[in-house]
Amino acid sequence: MNYDISQYDRPSVAVDAVVFGVDDFKSATMEEKKLKILLVKRGEEPFKDMYSLPGGFLRKGETVEEAVRRELEEEAGVKNSKLIPLKVYSKTGRDPRGWIISDTFISLTNTVELSTLENSDAKEAIWLELTYDSDNDTIHISSDIIISADGFVLGSQLAFDHGQIIYDAFKKLQDEVKYHDIIFDLMPEFFTISDLHNPYRTILNKTETIQAFRKRMIPKIEQTDLYDNTTSAHRKSRLYRRKPKED
Numbered sequence: 001m002n003y004d005i006s007q008y009d010r011p012s013v014a015v016d017a018v019v020f021g022v023d024d025f026k027s028a029t030m031e032e033k034k035l036k037i038l039l040v041k042r043g044e045e046p047f048k049d050m051y052s053l054p055g056g057f058l059r060k061g062e063t064v065e066e067a068v069r070r071e072l073e074e075e076a077g078v079k080n081s082k083l084i085p086l087k088v089y090s091k092t093g094r095d096p097r098g099w100i101i102s103d104t105f106i107s108l109t110n111t112v113e114l115s116t117l118e119n120s121d122a123k124e125a126i127w128l129e130l131t132y133d134s135d136n137d138t139i140h141i142s143s144d145i146i147i148s149a150d151g152f153v154l155g156s157q158l159a160f161d162h163g164q165i166i167y168d169a170f171k172k173l174q175d176e177v178k179y180h181d182i183i184f185d186l187m188p189e190f191f192t193i194s195d196l197h198n199p200y201r202t203i204l205n206k207t208e209t210i211q212a213f214r215k216r217m218i219p220k221i222e223q224t225d226l227y228d229n230t231t232s233a234h235r236k237s238r239l240y241r242r243k244p245k246e247d
Contacts, residue, residue: 011090011099015068016055016162018086018104018169019078021111022186022199023127033198036111036127037141037166039158040075043123046096047159051145053166054078054125055102064103072107076125077115082108082185084176086169094161102160106169106176108185132170134205139170170203177203181220184242192228192237193217219243 019038039051054075058067065083072078083105090101114125128142139147146154151164158166176182183200197213200206222243227236 009099011101013058013064014055014095014100014102015058015064015071016053016102016104016165017068017072017083017107018053018166019072019076019081019107019109020130020169020173020186021109021127022195023111033195035130035199035202037130038076038078038107038114038125038127039141040116040122040125042121042159044121047157049123050157050159051162052159053104053162054122055104056121058103065105068103068105068107074117074120075122077113078107078109084108084172084182086165086172089161089165091161102165104165104169106172108182110186110188130170131202132205139167141166174203184220187242190224190226190239190241192239194237196221196240 021036021038022033023036024033038054040054042048042050042052054072055068056071056075058064059070062070068083069079069081072081084107086104086106088101088103092099094100094102111127114127116122116125128145131140132138133140137149141147144155145158147158147163147167148154149167151161151167153163173182177200183196183203186199187196193210193214196217197210200213201208220243221240224239224241226239228239229236
């Protein structure tokens with residue numbers, strides 16, 4: 001078999017991660033969990049000073065999983081997060097630097113404290129609140145980024161085709177939460193029913209009452225003897241944990 005690799009065009013390969021986390025929101029009257037997405041502000045061209053997903057180029061000898069974990073640690077200080085393969089993006093012109101395809105992942109983690117290495121091409125990493133409007137099928141990030149189903153970004157622009165990647169990742173997250181109980185991967189070991197209910201409601205855009213939600217979740221969780229002592233409420237909430245998976 002005669003094969004000359006130099007006879008074939010070769011793209012550069014990049015990796016990108018859509019990182020979701022859940023964070024506490026506290027006000028004078030309430031405390032709840034909010035869904036967040038991790039974005040980085042680019043420190044160099046193209047799209048300097050614009051938001052993008054954490055990611056970068058595959059290095060020689062790396063697998064794509066190793067590359068995305070390295071980039072998450074370098075650009076945001078995120079380690080040991082759960083990775084879910086999303087898809088490969090290869091549309092012509094998606095990157096102004098040339099023929100670059102991106103193998104993308106969903107990453108689930110707690111909203112850890114973020115850090116960015118000095119030699120990274122990211123200027124800073126930040127958690128931003130994400131909500132979903134099912135009536136218009138749009139994703140809202142913070143107060144000024146709106147992503148429609150076709151990946152079009154209204155307001156503050158995102159770099160590359162990252163609007164489309166975020167939309168696709170959120171839709172996959174919805175399926176994973178609905179059919180595979182991946183909501184538990186966004187939770188700490190111990191959580192209240194409200195902790196579980198708030199991000200579930202946000203991700204699936206459901207108006208289900210907490211009473212109905214509790215009844216449906218009971219087969220999947222177990223009660224502990226612990227209580228939440230972080231709130232100022234007079235009545236403390238009992239903590240639960242996920243039931244061990246059956247072999």
